[in-house]
Amino acid sequence: MRLANKALVIIGGTSGIGLAAAQAFIKEGAKLILIGLKESAHSTLDELSSPSVEVIFADARMPETAQSGINRCIERYGDFHGLYHVAGGSGRRFGDGPLHQMTLEAWNQTLELNLTSLMLSNQAALKTLVELEHGGSILNLGSILAFSPSPKYFVTHAYAAAKAAIEGMTISSAAFYAEKNIRLNVLAPALVESPMSQRAMTNDEIMAFSRSKMPLDGGRVGRPDDLTEAAIFLLSDASKFTTGQVLHIDGGWHLSEGQNP
Template sequence: MSGVLDRFSLSGRRVLVTGGSRGLGRAMATGLAEAGARVAAVARTPAQDEPGSGVVNLAGDVADTARLGALVDEAERVLGGTVDSVVHAAGVQHRSPAVDFPLEEWERLIRVNLTAPFVLSQEVARRQIDANLEGSHVFVASLTSTLGLPNIAAYGATKSGVMGIVRSLAVEWAPQGIRVNAVGPGYFRTALTESLFQDDEARERLMKRIPQKRFGSPDDLAGALVFLASDASAYVTGQLLMVDGGWTAA
């Protein structure tokens, strides 16, 4: 019987991470690689490969759902086999009062944040089932998966929808040994939240709301991702793991 620390190891695992060139997606890809996984990090503008990092960077746009099959083909080629885990870190944001929210922005967020991860998980799961391979799919949820925030109606809709997908796929794919979970970041300083951090009043208001009295660092997500991708969470599926400094508990 392996020890508990062995169950956190991702040695030999092949992981596909979308949105993996910067911000939270990059931190996730790096953390998974440090746990032993070989990672294919996909982004529209990929990062530069760093020899020995365990991360291979691929160009791809998840919004182009017709090409997601070809994207998985390329990931399997560089990883050397069927993908064991997929992490859906790609996402976009648009801030606007609901009464003025542009329809084209609504549709863009739905396509990137909700439709694309579902279609990609479809593609990966088909291959896992055909290969009789157990797997882990990790979606990226949000504070807005559980509560409402102003001026981000489309984002809230997509992140609430993500949890509907997670619960449905978790139940449907459990007999095949495929687990489906989500990680829910709180406030981290990334490109999606930079406009808030530039506003001194908003930044101070957010800080007061966080019980741990600090914003998240991208590295704070690594442990949660390793847990959900590894055998340490073998009996965990359909769940949302919040990494928010206590925001949703307060």
Template sequence: MKTYNIEDKVAVIVGASSGLGADAARCFAKEGAKLAILARRKEKLDTLKEEILNDTDVIAVSCDVTDEESVKEAIKTVIDHYGKIDILFNNAGIAVRGGVHELSLEDWNKSIETNLTGIYLVSKYVVPHMIEKNYGKIINTSSVNSVIADKLDVFIRHGYNASKAGVLGLTKGMAASYAKYNITVNAIGPGLFESEMTANTLMKSEEFLKAYNMANPTGRPGKRGELNGSILFFASDMSSYVTGQFILVDGGATIV
């Protein structure tokens, strides 16, 4: 018997085309969940679908989380195919560099719309189905940068800070409102992991990596797959009495 059993559960992974979302999809597939992988870049989703198709039933659905009609249609596609949604992993996100004195309003809005409003929109169309079934597991991706910031220029992203802190507030609000429907809502806070978002920015800055590794108790960034345990915990019934919580997966970066 699997401890974190999600076998035959229907899981929607948003932002699954690369990075942590794609890793979660691979993990969920091996654990036997039926998957709907969502992102804007359909060609990348199709590649991932082919990779994991032998492990489980999976559909790839194009979805722009900043466009309500796109979200509405994507969730309809999932419901039409599977008839339900048990697990929602809200993981779409972007990081636009810049402080408030240099960010354009367009870039500020882009951060808020993708990282925070996107979670609202997807949840808006998923939660009613979970209420109807009296069951749901929602995991929202926040960040260590919801609780800490950095003075190094390469890491100044005020729109990202604000949007990821907002995710925590939204998570708590949703958790309190939907617990009576047997729906848990929790958040994860990844530290630095190599991903498409960080590969060409933070991971290429020797100054930043040196400072990060010196400050982090583990002395290194996160490795591929090291986020999956926390996601699986929140996605499974092992966390049935855990809601409104935030797990930092950061190698201890936020404790020093």
């Protein structure tokens, strides 16, 4: 089992990509603390009843959330080895969109949801791993929109800015903490089945575009389990010589022109 005896915290682990990762990590022997919002928790969470899993309902945007989860991980399992930050989401409901139309409130809310929450979790994880002195791994969820935009169908400029900043912060942190044997990497998916993607997945025009933009495996939308194998690798000892990487799991998105229907 590739994550045997690893004590990990998943921020955003109660639904979507994070919950799919949790299910896979358990099979690989991990001991988990899952943190997420109660109102967004998926019913599948009830199936994770295990002495190797504990769920904490809390908001990742709050300064104390990540550190409390990490402290609980150490209290329950005796150690802490890594963090997977999945929490985030579209800023459309705040007014994120084209830059000339965006309000300052929309900008601030979107960055708080996607970037500030991640900064707080990474900061807490790094402080703890430095104190523990045994190294570890931090994995952050980015987005293909950080560098490969879709100006017609996915116009959320604050979201793109946040995801690009995640790459910059992760890479610069990876350089700084490498000598302490702490690794930081990013997974950058394109469109993946999740609560956040329902707007796109229920729009026939966007789905027709998506099939040409992500041509791999029949032009389908990504599934949460498309990310889990990479996440397992980057949180396990198999990746002990890998840091500062951005892995695009995007079905070929960044290689394709995409055809507007």
